[in-house]
Amino acid sequence: MTFLAARTAPVPREGKGAMAIIGVPFDGTSTFRRGSRHGPAAIRWASQSIETYSPVLRRALEDVELFDAGDVDVAGAGVDGMRSAADAHLAALPSHAVPAVLGGEHTVTFPIVERLHRLYSDLAVLQLDAHTDLRDEYEGLAVSHATVMRRVADLVGSQSVVQIGTRAGTAGEFETARSLRFSSSALNMPAEIWSWLEQRPVYVTLDIDLIDPSDAPGTGNPEPEGIAARELLSFIRKLGGLRIVGFDVVEVSPPYDPSGRTAVLAATIVREAILVISARPL
Numbered sequence: 479m480t481f482l483a484a485r486t487a488p489v490p491r492e493g494k495g496a497m498a499i500i501g502v503p504f505d506g507t508s509t510f511r512r513g514s515r516h517g518p519a520a521i522r523w524a525s526q527s528i529e530t531y532s533p534v535l536r537r538a539l540e541d542v543e544l545f546d547a548g549d550v551d552v553a554g555a556g557v558d559g560m561r562s563a564a565d566a567h568l569a570a571l572p573s574h575a576v577p578a579v580l581g582g583e584h585t586v587t588f589p590i591v592e593r594l595h596r597l598y599s600d601l602a603v604l605q606l607d608a609h610t611d612l613r614d615e616y617e618g619l620a621v622s623h624a625t626v627m628r629r630v631a632d633l634v635g636s637q638s639v640v641q642i643g644t645r646a647g648t649a650g651e652f653e654t655a656r657s658l659r660f661s662s663s664a665l666n667m668p669a670e671i672w673s674w675l676e677q678r679p680v681y682v683t684l685d686i687d688l689i690d691p692s693d694a695p696g697t698g699n700p701e702p703e704g705i706a707a708r709e710l711l712s713f714i715r716k717l718g719g720l721r722i723v724g725f726d727v728v729e730v731s732p733p734y735d736p737s738g739r740t741a742v743l744a745a746t747i748v749r750e751a752i753l754v755i756s757a758r759p760l
């Protein structure tokens with residue numbers, strides 16, 4: 479099954495403004511409870527239940543060069559295997575295609591950012607997440623769902639990372655967060671952060687646990703006091719002013735939400751993000 483209205487044909491080598499859905503069904507380092515490897519399939523399935531048209535944005539997915547580039551093959555892979563498989567999957571796409579990545583645990587962000595950082599040396603990363611994900615090491619792993627943003631910051635530079643929605647982490651992580659360009663538990667950014675982001679290519683990584691568990695219970699590590707789904711969607715619709723070169727929605731874990739509403743929300747976020755980003759081709 480493909481994402482709503484997406485074509486299965488290969489992305490044309492020429493052109494611009496194409497978006498490519500990519501699933502990374504990996505949850506190998508999840509510690510508390512696994513299940514996000516089922517995220518890509520659940521989000522694609524849930525997407526069939528929503529409209530292709532956004533009445534707020536007044537655009538439809540049919541207006542977009544949208545392709546579903548399938549899942550990265552991570553069967554039996556550890557973190558290193560996942561990283562090389564994801565990199566190879568991206569390498570097979572034309573560089574003009576904007577990746578729209580469905581996780582999987584948050585670790586899947588790292589190989590995507592690594593590749594985009596090779597294409598855009600001034601890449602900024604906007605993280606929407608309940609957790610800071612800034613540990614230096616976790617359970618013996620340097621690259622895991624709990625360290626992923628530390629590794630991203632090491633790669634692109636702390637001053638190139640903006641995190642919002644973060645409300646859980648260790649004292650040490652919150653200390654590290656002070657070295658980032660911006661870090662806040664709220665979902666608003668000062669004008670100077672917006673204008674800083676407007677001046678460079680941006681990758682957006684969205685951990686669904688940013689959302690309050692009442693709106694998104696299907697995730698591995700739910701955190702109370704979260705952002706409402708409605709608030710997040712209006713934030714996403716404001717991202718049209720940025721030059722977004724890729725994004726992901728990670729940590730949707732279908733086994734913990736028999737209602738399916740977390741996956742429906744994720745599909746809606748992906749639709750709105752695609753419509754906003756594609757309205758402004760790279």
Ligand SMILES: [Mn+2]
Pocket residue numbers: 584607608609611623685
């Ligand atoms: Mn996270």
